[in-house]
Structures are given as C-alpha cells and as structure tokens.
Amino acid sequence: xxxxxxxxTADQAEFRGELFAAGLLIESxxxxxxxxGEPFExxxxxxxxxxxxxxxxEGASKLSFPPVMPRRDLxxxxxxxxxxxxTGSIFGFEGSESEARAQGELAAVHExxxxxxxxxxxxxxxxxxxxxxxxxxxxxxLDPGGACFDLGDCWVFRNxxxxxxxxxxxxxxxxxxRIGEPEAVMxxxxxxxxxxxxxxxxxxxxxxxxSANDPFFGRQGRLLAANQTADDLKWEILVPITGSEPxxxxxxxxxxxxxxxxxxxxxxxxxxxHTACLGFxxxxxxxxxLRTHGLDPSKWPTSVRDRLGV
Amino acid sequence: xxxxxxxxTADQAEFRGELFAAGLLIESxxxxxxxxGEPFExxxxxxxxxxxxxxxxEGASKLSFPPVMPRRDLxxxxxxxxxxxxTGSIFGFEGSESEARAQGELAAVHExxxxxxxxxxxxxxxxxxxxxxxxxxxxxxLDPGGACFDLGDCWVFRNxxxxxxxxxxxxxxxxxxRIGEPEAVMxxxxxxxxxxxxxxxxxxxxxxxxSANDPFFGRQGRLLAANQTADDLKWEILVPITGSEPxxxxxxxxxxxxxxxxxxxxxxxxxxxHTACLGFxxxxxxxxxLRTHGLDPSKWPTSVRDRLGV
Numbered sequence: 342x343x344x345x346x347x348x349x350t351a352d353q354a355e356f357r358g359e360l361f362a363a364g365l366l367i368e369s370x371x372x373x374x375x376x377x378g379e380p381f382e383x384x385x386x387x388x389x390x391x392x393x394x395x396x397x398x399e400g401a402s403k404l405s406f407p408p409v410m411p412r413r414d415l416x417x418x419x420x421x422x423x424x425x426x427x428t429g430s431i432f433g434f435e436g437s438e439s440e441a442r443a444q445g446e447l448a449a450v451h452e453x454x455x456x457x458x459x460x461x462x463x464x465x466x467x468x469x470x471x472x473x474x475x476x477x478x479x480x481x482x483l484d485p486g487g488a489c490f491d492l493g494d495c496w497v498f499r500n501x502x503x504x505x506x507x508x509x510x511x512x513x514x515x516x517x518x519r520i521g522e523p524e525a526v527m528x529x530x531x532x533x534x535x536x537x538x539x540x541x542x543x544x545x546x547x548x549x550x551x552s553a554n555d556p557f558f559g560r561q562g563r564l565l566a567a568n569q570t571a572d573d574l575k576w577e578i579l580v581p582i583t584g585s586e587p588x589x590x591x592x593x594x595x596x597x598x599x600x601x602x603x604x605x606x607x608x609x610x611x612x613x614x615h616t617a618c619l620g621f622x623x624x625x626x627x628x629x630x631l632r633t634h635g636l637d638p639s640k641w642p643t644s645v646r647d648r649l650g651v
Numbered sequence: 652x653x654x655x656x657x658x659x660t661a662d663q664a665e666f667r668g669e670l671f672a673a674g675l676l677i678e679s680x681x682x683x684x685x686x687x688g689e690p691f692e693x694x695x696x697x698x699x700x701x702x703x704x705x706x707x708x709e710g711a712s713k714l715s716f717p718p719v720m721p722r723r724d725l726x727x728x729x730x731x732x733x734x735x736x737x738t739g740s741i742f743g744f745e746g747s748e749s750e751a752r753a754q755g756e757l758a759a760v761h762e763x764x765x766x767x768x769x770x771x772x773x774x775x776x777x778x779x780x781x782x783x784x785x786x787x788x789x790x791x792x793l794d795p796g797g798a799c800f801d802l803g804d805c806w807v808f809r810n811x812x813x814x815x816x817x818x819x820x821x822x823x824x825x826x827x828x829r830i831g832e833p834e835a836v837m838x839x840x841x842x843x844x845x846x847x848x849x850x851x852x853x854x855x856x857x858x859x860x861x862s863a864n865d866p867f868f869g870r871q872g873r874l875l876a877a878n879q880t881a882d883d884l885k886w887e888i889l890v891p892i893t894g895s896e897p898x899x900x901x902x903x904x905x906x907x908x909x910x911x912x913x914x915x916x917x918x919x920x921x922x923x924x925h926t927a928c929l930g931f932x933x934x935x936x937x938x939x940x941l942r943t944h945g946l947d948p949s950k951w952p953t954s955v956r957d958r959l960g961v
Contacts, residue, residue, distance in 0.1 A: 367714060367786050371721040371773050376786060379713040382803075403689040404677065407821035408718040408806050409775075411681040413761060421764070422755030425744040430768055431775065432742050433810035434735040438869045445732030451723060453770075454731070458740055460765035461810060463681050463820060465719075465741065476677050476686060493692075496718050496806060500743040500771060510773060511717035559748045 346372050349504035353583040356632065357506040363636045372502040373510035380638050384630060385513065385623050387649040389494050392515050392621060395536065401491040401517060406472040408496035408511075409463045414475055418603050420467055423565065426558050427499045429465035429510075432458035465498030469516035470618040477520065478604040485609040487521025489529070494623055506628060507588050513623040520606060523615045527595060530617040534576050534593040537621065541590065545645045546580045546629050553577040553589065572597075580629045590626050593619045656682050659814035663893040666942065667816040673946045682812040683820035690948050694940060695823065695933050697959040699804050702825050702931055705846065711801040711827060716782040718806035718821075719773045724785055728913050730777060733875065736868050737809045739775035739820075742768035775808030779826035780928040787830065788914035795919040797831025799839070804933055816938060817898050823933040830916060833925045837905060840927040844886050844903040847931065851900065855955045856890045856939050863887040863899065882907075890939045900936050903929045 360366040367376030377385075393403070412430065415421050421428055434444065436457055444457040466472060469492050477488070494513040502510060519529040534550060541548045553575045554566035569575055574595045579587035595617045600606060606614040634641040638651050670676040677686030687695075703713070722740060725731050731738055744754065746767055754767040776782060779802050787798070804823040812820060829839040844860060851858045863885045864876035879885055884905045889897035905927045910916060916924040944951040948961050 367716075368789070369721055369782060369786070370723065371719075374717060374719055374721065374773060376714055376716040376782060382713065382715050403692065404686055405692050406677075406686040407684060409681075409684055409808065409821045411679055411684065413680065416758040416761055419759075421758040422751075425746075425751045425754055425767075429741045429743060429771070429773075430765075431739045431808075431810075432765075432768070432770070433739055436735075441732075441735045441868055442871075444735055448726040448731040449729075451726055455740075455742075455770035457735075458742070458770065460742070460763075460768065461739070462812070463684060463739075472679060472686060476679070479678070498719065498741075500741075502772070511719045558751055561752075 347501055347503035347505070347508060350584045353505040353507075356583045357504060359636065360506055360631070365631065365636060366506060371510070372504055373508060375506070375509070381627055384627050384638055384649060384651055385494070387651050388621070388623055388626055389515055391540065391649065392517070393491055393493065396489070396491040396517050399489060401489040403491045403493065404473065404476075405493050406466065406469065406495055408466050408498065410466050410472045412460070412462050412464045414471065415464050415467070418471060418474075418600070420471070423557050423562065424467065424555075427467060427501060427556070429467075429498045429500050431461045431463050431465065433461045435459055466495065467497055467499060469495035469497055469514045469620060470518045473518055474600045474604045474606060474616065478606045482607040482609050482611065483520060483614060487519065487525060487608060487614065489520075490518045492516040492518065505584065507582050507625050509624060514620040515623050516618055516620045518616065518618045520614045520616050522608065526615045526617045530593050530595055530619065533619050534578070537591045537593070537619070538578055541578060541580060541626070543644070543648050544630060545642055546590075546633055548578050548580045548590070549587075550576055550578055553592065580626075582625070582629050582632050588625055588629070589622065590629055591619065591621045593617070657811055657813035657815070657818060660894045663815040663817070666893045667814060669946065670816055670941070675941065675946060676816060681820070682814055683818060685816070685819070691937055694937050694948055694959060694961055695804070697961050698931070698933055698936055699825055701850065701959065702827070703801055703803065706799070706801040706827050709799060711799040713801045713803065714783065714786075715803050716776065716779065716805055718776050718808065720776050720782045722770070722772050722774045724781065725774050725777070728781060728784075728910070730781070733867050733872065734777065734865075737777060737811060737866070739777075739808045739810050741771045741773050741775065743771045745769055776805065777807055777809060779805035779807055779824045779930060780828045783828055784910045784914045784916060784926065788916045792917040792919050792921065793830060793924060797829065797835060797918060797924065799830075800828045802826045802828065815894065817892050817935050819934060824930040825933050826928055826930045828926065828928045830924045830926050832918065836925045836927045840886075840903050840905055840929065843929050844888070847901045847903070847929070848888055851888060851890060851936070853954070853958050854940060855952055856900075856943055858888050858890045858900070859897075860886055860888055863902065890936075892935070892939050892942050898935055898939070899932065900939055901929065901931045903927070
C-alpha cells in the first residue's frame with residue numbers, strides 16, 4: 342500500500358528539517374507533500390511575474406489549467422505507457438450505502454479500503470503543458486507564425502515520495518510553450534535556455550546547462566532516454582541545492598512533431614506543427630535561493646532582492 | 652468506469668458553450684475540468700487580492716497548501732466515511748516491467764487498466780482548510796486569542812462531473828480559518844458573512860444569505876445534514892448564475908470543537924479550540940460576474956471594475 346520512499350542524503354533531510362523549523366515548508370506527514378509559508382510563496386510569486394513579464398512582451402497568450410486532466414489524454418499521448426511509475430490516477434467511490442459503510446469503517450482504522458474504489462475519467466497532471474496541446478489542436482490550424490503560450494504556475498504530480506525537499510509529489514512548474522515551424526521552435530528554445538540561465542545567474546545562483554533525458558520507465562525506457570539524449574531534445578539548468586549532484590531547476594524540451602502528430606496540431610499551411618516547452622521548477626528555484634542566500638529573504642543580497650522585487 | 656454526469660439545465664449547458672466560445676473556459680473533454688483564459692484568471696486574481704487585503708488587515712497568517720494531502724488525514728477526520736461519493740483517492744503503479752507493458756497496451760486503446768493500480772498514501776484535497784488543522788495542532792497550543800489564517804486560493808476536488816459550468820471536479824476556493832474560543836470564532840464567522848455579502852453586493856451581484864448543509868452521503872448522511880441545519884452551522888451566500896436555483900458562491904462554517912477534538916487543537920489555557928472556516932468559491936464568483944455583467948470584463952460597470960481593479 343505505501344509507496345517506497347526514495348533515498349535522500351543526510352544534508353537533504355537536514356535542509357528539509359531547517360525549512361520546517363523556519364515555517365517555510367509545512368510538514369504534512371506525506372513525503373513530498375508540503376504546505377508553504379508566506380515568505381516562500383512571496384518569492385515564488387515574484388519569480389512567476391518575472392517570467393510572465395518576459396513572455397508577455399514576446400506576445401505569449403496566457404492560459405491556465407487545473408491540476409487534473411482527462412485520463413484519456415494521458416492514454417493517448419503515451420504518458421501512461423512511458424512513465425507508469427510516476428502517474429497518479431484518481432479513483433472514486435460508486436458503490437451502495439452498505440459498501441460506503443464498510444469502506445468508511447476500514448478507513449476509520451486506517452485499513453485497506455482500496456477494493457471499494459474504481460477508476461475515474463481523470464488523472465493528475467504530470468506535466469503542465471499536456472492539457473494545452475489537445476485544447477489548441479481543437480481550435481483548428483494555427484495562425485501564420487504559430488503561437489506561444491504562458492501557462493503560469495501549474496500544479497503537477499509525480500508519484501515519487503522522497504525526503505529530499507526538492508523532490509516532490511506535488512509541485513509548481515511555470516511552463517511556456519512554443520508551437521510552430523521547426524526552426525522557429527528550436528530558436529525559441531535556445532533563446533529561452535540562455536535567458537533562463539542568465540536569470541538564475543542574476544539571482545545569484547551557480548547554474549550550468551546540460552543535456553538531459555526524461556526518467557522513462559524500465560528497459561525499453563532506457564532506449565527512449567538514449568534516443569532523447571542522442572537527438573539533444575532535453576536541456577536542463579542545474580543548480581546545487583543539496584546532495585552530491587546539482588538539481589534540475591528548469592528544463593527546455595523540443596518534442597519534434599510528437600505532439601503535433603498525436604493531437605493533429607496543424608500550422609497555417611496545413612503541415613504538422615513542431616512543439617517545444619520549457620518549465621521553471623518554481624519550488625526548486627525558491628529552495629535553491631533559500632539554500633544559497635539563507636532562509637530569510639529579507640537578508641538576501643540587494644541585487645537578488647531588487648531583481649525579484651522582494 | 653465512467654462517472655455518472657449530473658443533470659444540468661438547458662441554460663447551464665448553453666452558458667458553458669458561451670464560455671468556451673469566448674475562450675473564458677477551455678474544454679478538456681472531462682465535464683467539470685476546464686482550463687481558463689486570461690480575463691477569467693485576471694478577475695479571479697483580483698478577487699483573491701481583495702479578500703487577502705481584508706484578512707491581512709485583521710492579522711491573518713498566510714499559508715498555502717497543495718491540491719493533494721495525506722490519505723490518513725481524510726480517514727482520521729471522517730471525510731472518507733461521510734463523503735465517499737465526492738472523494739478522489741490517488742492510485743499509482745508499483746508493478747513489474749511486464750505489468751507496465753500490459754497496462755500500457757490497455758491504456759493505448761482506452762481499455763480498463765485499473766487492475767494494475769494500487770492506492771497511494773495521498774488523496775485529493777476536498778476542502779482547502781483540511782490540511783491546516785493537523786499542521787497547526789502539531790505546533791502545540793495556540794497563543795492567547797487563538798489565530799486566523801488566510802489560505803489563499805486552493806485547488807479542491809469533488810468527484811461530481813456535470814455540464815453545469817459552476818459545478819466542477821477541480822476548482823479554486825479561497826479559504827480563511829479562525830481557531831479560538833467559541834464566542835470569538837462565532838463572531839468572526841458572522842462578521843465575515845456580512846462582509847462577504849456586502850462585497851458581492853458591491854460587485855453588482857444579487858445575493859442573499861441562507862442556512863445550508865453539506866452534501867453528506869446516504870441515509871445516515873441525511874441525519875448529519877439535519878443536525879447541521881438544526882445547529883445553524885453552515886451559511887451560504889447564494890447568487891443566481893444559471894438554473895432554477897441560485898448557486899452557493901461562499902460558505903461560512905462553524906465546526907464547534909469537531910476539528911479541535913480530532914486533531915487535539917488546544918488554546919493557550921489548554922482547552923480544546925473551536926474552529927470556523929469560510930470559503931469563497933472563486934470560480935463560481937467569476938462565473939456569476941460574467942453571467943450578470945456580460946462576458947467582456949472591460950465592459951462591466953465602472954463601479955465593479957473599480958472595486959476589483961480590472
């Protein structure tokens with residue numbers, strides 16, 4: 342019943358304890374599920390505004406999506422097949438009064454009531470951009486030049502409990518998406534990767550860019566990951582937080598025509614659109630700032646506070 | 652597998668179609684799960700700020716919580732027993748490579764893969780204040796006078812698909828919570844109910860306050876609902892949106908010492924705390940504004956736009 346908790350290093354568990362003690366994170370009892378105190382949220386909110394200001398100046402359209410999405414879409418786009426270990430599918434109760442009573446009695450003593458649950462039509466959103474593609478495809482062909490979207494901060498879910506405060510089950514990612522011709526999409530990704538690295542540098546974070554791959558499941562997944570790396574489809578900005586390796590705080594992903602094909606996304610000339618997305622891991626960036634500059638944002642370097650307006 | 656869709660009136664389905672056409676709501680294919688366009692979000696964001704400004708002036712502490720919470724807490728506080736029909740419990744995959752392959756093949760053709768899923772330790776948050784009580788109880792007795800919390804907009808989940816755009820599976824509620832002595836808590840609820848009604852009136856909404864009850868499940872639930880009504884524990888502000896009845900857009904709930912007892916919430920003198928919460932249904936209030944004043948916020952009455960700053 343209970344999920345395996347990922348190993349964490351001593352300094353990760355210690356940092357989590359410091360964040361709890363400072364009221365920046367609020368313990369829930371579930372590893373990777375935390376409330377947040379006001380200073381944490383204030384910094385995150387300012388990060389969001391900084392990114393949205395730049396995206397808005399580029400003409401990005403703002404759209405926002407809830408933390409759940411149709412199960413059918415995650416069956417269609419291959420997420421259930423490729424990332425089964427990370428999915429969260431929502432179950433509910435559709436039984437009788439006596440079944441409700443039996444379920445409630447088991448729940449009251451924390452015993453297994455899963456047998457009374459059946460799968461609903463919705464799942465947790467695992468990546469903030471996934472709800473966007475079918476929505477845009479449903480509008481018909483894009484205008485000439487394609488489109489750019491600012492999805493703001495979105496709650497995403499990954500089923501991976503951990504004691505590392507930077508590895509969450511439920512966390513915020515600020516995603517931007519570009520849909521267009523291959524060259525335009527690739528150029529957009531390159532510009533934003535450079536801009537993102539500069540932005541994190543201005544915030545006093547020691548970052549570098551590296552090629553990366555998604556955590557596909559199992560043996561077949563290793564092949565998919567190798568292809569992704571060979572085609573240079575995923576870049577990450579890595580920042581030291583805790584642990585022996587730096588942590589991915591932003592990613593820049595070129596999907597070729599994958600989502601274009603899956604959802605029938607068409608450009609104005611009728612050809613299949615290419616797509617790229619980028620995601621700033623908002624909770625991770627705030628953690629990196631707290632780890633680098635200290636737990637009290639009012640004492641951060643003036644240049645960092647000025648850039649964020651905190 | 653698929654959930655029953657609640658009946659809706661013709662004008663509810665029609666209003667939903669208008670909201671889709673105007674880009675204010677974005678269709679997902681799942682009833683009650685929608686994206687939102689920028690004007691919708693801008694109005695909601697301003698509503699949130701209006702409420703938080705008042706709460707902040709009262710000294711409320713800001714805390715925020717994710718859309719998921721520990722399953723154990725919803726077993727402990729009675730939600731699973733009392734509202735089984737509304738719960739969303741999160742399942743995940745913990746199987747082998749061959750099981751992952753079998754699950755993925757079923758998912759790809761939209762057949763039943765629920766047999767490969769097992770229940771995780773987390774569930775959807777059904778009410779924004781539920782994660783707060785155990786977190787505050789864990790801090791020990793409250794300071795003299797108790798405490799007030801502003802939880803901001805929180806995503807909550809109810810397993811009730813509907814064509815009525817005001818009845819969602821996933822939606823935002825702005826909750827405030829008061830924890831203290833019975834008189835203080837009751838007075839706070841009364842003041843905020845009056846303030847909430849005034850606020851909605853200033854926004855040009857035709858509202859009235861009524862006693863109400865929660866949608867407890869089944870025959871035993873009818874008894875719980877009757878007791879709740881008899882004790883006058885739940886008030887709602889009702890606003891016409893669509894359908895034959897007005898829609899609850901805010902609720903003001905006195906819990907007596909229920910959560911105090913469940914979580915061991917203590918006042919400074921060691922007695923058990925009483926609690927009250929209030930929730931503004933942010934998506935519903937925006938819908939009421941759009942229905943009342945029209946789908947283009949730039950053409951709303953000046954007094955409404957001034958109050959919101961939109």
